Amino acid sequence: MIESNVENLLKEIPKENPFGEKVTLVAAVKLQNAEDINRAVAAGITDIGDNHVQELRDKYELINGNPRRHFIGHLQTNKIKYLLGKVDLYHSVDRINLAEELSKKSAGAGIVSDILIQINIGNEETKGGFALEDCGEIYKTIKRLPALRIKGLMAMLPIDNDETRLKTLAKSMRGQFDRLRAIDKDIEYLSMGMSGDWRICLEQGANIIRLGTAIFGARNYNKN
Ligand SMILES: *Cc1c(COP(=O)(O)O)cnc(C)c1O
Numbered sequence: 001m002i003e004s005n006v007e008n009l010l011k012e013i014p015k016e017n018p019f020g021e022k023v024t025l026v027a028a029v030k031l032q033n034a035e036d037i038n039r040a041v042a043a044g045i046t047d048i049g050d051n052h053v054q055e056l057r058d059k060y061e062l063i064n065g066n067p068r069r070h071f072i073g074h075l076q077t078n079k080i081k082y083l084l085g086k087v088d089l090y091h092s093v094d095r096i097n098l099a100e101e102l103s104k105k106s107a108g109a110g111i112v113s114d115i116l117i118q119i120n121i122g123n124e125e126t127k128g129g130f131a132l133e134d135c136g137e138i139y140k141t142i143k144r145l146p147a148l149r150i151k152g153l154m155a156m157l158p159i160d161n162d163e164t165r166l167k168t169l170a171k172s173m174r175g176q177f178d179r180l181r182a183i184d185k186d187i188e189y190l191s192m193g194m195s196g197d198w199r200i201c202l203e204q205g206a207n208i209i210r211l212g213t214a215i216f217g218a219r220n221y222n223k224n
Contacts, residue, residue, distance in 0.1 A: 001217065002036055002039045002040050002043065002215060002216060002217075003039060003042075003043040005214060005215050005216075005217075006040055006043035006044050006045055006215060007043060007044070009025065009211065009214060009215065010025070010044050013025055013198075013202070013209070014202065017202050017203075017205055017206065017207050018202075018203065018205065019205050019207075021205075021207040022207065023202060023206075023207055023208075023209070024046075024047055024189075024207065024208045024209075025045070025046075025047065025209055025211060026047040026048065026049040026070050026072070026191075026208060026209070026210045026211070027040050027045045027047065027048045027049065027210075027211065027212070027215050027216075028049050028051070028072060028194070028210045028211060028212035028215075029048050029049065029050055029055075029059075029212070029216075030050065030051040030052060030055065030073070030212065030219070031055075031219045031220065031221065032212075032216050032219075033059075034059045034062035034063060036216060037059065037063055038062075038063060038064050038065075040215055040216070041063065041064060041065040041067055042064070042065070045067060045215070046067055046068060047067055047068040047069075047070060048063070048067045048068075048069060048070065049069075049070035049071065049072040049091070049210050050069070050070070050071055050072065050073065051071075051072055051073025051074075052073055053075070053076075053079040053082050053083060056069075056071070056082075056083070056086070057082055060086060068088045068089070069086060069087050069088050069089075070087065070088065070089050070090075070091055070210075071083060071087045071089075071090045071091065071092065072091045072092055072154075072191075072210055073092060074092060074094070074128055075090070075092060075093075075098060075102075077097065077098055077101040077102075080101055080102055080105045081105060084105055084106065084109045084111065084113075085109060085111060087113070088114065089114045089115070089116065089151065089189070090102065090113060090114070090115045090116065091115075091116045091118065091154040091191050091208075091210075092116075092118050092128065092129075092154065093115045093116065093117055093118055093142070093148075094118040094120075094128035094129045094130065095128070096138070096141060096142070099115070099141075099142045099145055099148060100145060102115065102147075102148060103145035103146060103147040103148045104147070106147035106148065107146060107147035111147065112147050112148065112149050113147065113148055113149070114148075114149050114151045115142075115148050115149070115150060115151065116150075116151055116152050116153055116154040116189060116191055117130065117135065117138060117139065117142065117150060117152075117153050117154070118130065118153075118154045118155065119131075119132050119135060119153055119154070119155045119173065119176070120132075120155075121155040121156070121157060121158075121169045121170075121172070121173055122156075122157065122158030122160075122169060124158055127156060129154075129155065129156075132172060132173070132176060135153070135176050135180075136179075139180060143184075149186055150180075150184070150186060150187065151186060151187065151188050151189050152177060152180075152181075152187050152188055152189035152190055152191065153173060153176060153177050153180070153189075153190055153191070153192075154189075154190075154191040154192065154208075155169075155173050155191075155192045156192075156194065157169055157170060157192070157193075157194075157197050157200075157201070159196070163200065166197055166200050167200055167203075167204060170192060170197075170200055170201050170203075170204035170205075170206070171204045171205075173190065173192055173204070173205075173206075174190060174204050174205035174206075177190045177205070188207075189207060189208050190205060190206050190207050190208065191206065191207075191208035191209075191210065192206040192208075192209070193206045193208075193209035193210065193211075194209070194210055194211065194212070194213075195211050195212060195213040195214040196213075198211060198214075
């Protein structure tokens with residue numbers, strides 16, 4: 001099941017988005033055990049994304065094949081120390097004080113951390129991230145931090161059956177991404193698209209999608 005899901009997705013997901021950029025599939029592995037994650041990696045998954053620090057730590061040594069590591073969940077500043085040097089790209093920088101702490105801790109470790117700025121594209125109370133209209137200012141503020149490298153933007157579209165609205169939101173993310181890319185050569189990634197909406201997101205110019213359910217099936221929040 002996991003193997004065939006991965007195989008079918010790798011066939012279906014285009015290698016490039018309509019802008020000619022390489023598309024990266026990140027497996028969202030929250031609540032999945034190491035064995036299932038290893039099955040996905042063996043089937044061709046090259047990138048995995050964790051939401052929870054504790055889960056990442058528990059499973060870190062158990063994952064084979066050395067996939068690239070993404071952190072995609074809400075991050076508390078007091079947990080940063082457990083991730084330093086383990087995460088290739090932080091998608092979910094959603095507060096200035098998180099950016100400041102991540103820069104400080106990265107500097108202390110002698111590294112520069114690659115990050116995405118999370119945008120709350122649907123202005124949802126339940127989601128983290130900055131308002132799209134504040135993105136320019138936020139970018140300038142974070143850009144001053146010495147031990148972070150801003151690589152792009154991340155967003156989660158709202159749950160909505162209105163495809164036209166989702167397209168409009170995804171398109172406005174791409175617009176902001178293009179404005180930053182025009183002034184900063186480090187800007188490279190637009191991380192947007194989950195199991196329910198990745199086709200729309202790719203069409204509108206995402207180049208990283210994050211899929212959980214489409215790979216592993218429905219998550220069981222009661223196991224462990
Ligand atoms: C869980 C999660 C995903 C994957 O969601 P699915 O709908 O299961 O594909 C993607 N991004 C983030 C930030 C998530 O927390």
